[in-house]
Amino acid sequence: PDTVRLLSSSQVITSVVNVVKELLENSLDAEASTVDIKLENYGFDRIEVRDNGRGINTADAPVMAVRHFTSKISGHDDLEHLETYGFRGEALGSICAVAEVAVTTKTEEDDVSTQYMLDSTGQILSKKPSHLGQGTTVSVVKLFKNLPVRRQYYSTTKKCKDELKKVQDLLVAYAIIKPELRLMLVHNKVVVWQKSKVADNRSALLATLGPSAVANLLPCHHQQEQPKIVVEGFFPKPGADYSTTSSSMPEKTFVFVNNRPVQQKEITKLLRQHYTAQYPDDAARNRYPILMLKITVSPSSVDVNVTPDKTQVLLHNKEVVLTAVEALLVSFYGSQHN
């Protein structure tokens, strides 16, 4: 059973960035407004995620890291109204199987916080009072200590640096979709990236990507009923001259479905097609500026349970969604074929 646990956990928890994503999403589900992420040795010695969210109540603590425990949904029906990032109750337990985990937490009702040390099966080994304030801090020490091959994979500095970059990219995506959120990334005690609270998505784009990236972006919005779909975003304004804002221009397409950063090849392709029609020169050089698209659909029409890391989603009415995106692009850029 220990081997089975290890194998299934190591499928859920595949990398440092994956751990950070799960812990950050837990913090967001707990309605935190500040999340600090601290890594030591690129996260392989230690990952610590601290939030000022709701905390974990005393009754839930013994089961929080038990596989398939979740406080977020109680039945299949809840999946139809899913508004949280988490719902499988798999992350914390899986992390316990591949690292040493401690959780310190305090709710509004608690007088002091409690630090729980967890064992590899997610059971509480010991607990003691702690001085931390309201919220939850999860620390993950010696990631993949029992998976030497995976640990070995990250033995070069290049691989480690790539991983740190991926963590930063991940945080940028959440920073854009959660303008009000304060985020900080510390590596070996050095602040490598941070974002303060801002008012809206545009300010968040500016704060995370810089003025040159957002200079030519304009907001766009399209909405339809039955099924209700809202598509909004920021696209490069029609006719802007990009030849002058050349080299430092970041290339990124951010797609969100119900606030979840996702990979949606077809949507990215559609966005790029329209961009290409506008800026054939850029397209020829395979250069694309920042594009941000936020799709909001009924939770019952998305299946986020397709891959363990939830970065792929199935859209129930994919054609309808694509048509709505197309409509947005046409209203913004005009028809592709004129």
Ligand code: ADP
């Ligand atoms: P899921 O997010 O799918 O519910 P997890 O394994 O990620 O599963 O977390 C298990 C449970 O632990 C959550 O349902 C929640 O009750 C609690 N929890 C984990 N992290 C936090 C946090 N940062 N703040 C509050 N509760 C948390």
Ligand code: MG
């Ligand atoms: Mg979770």
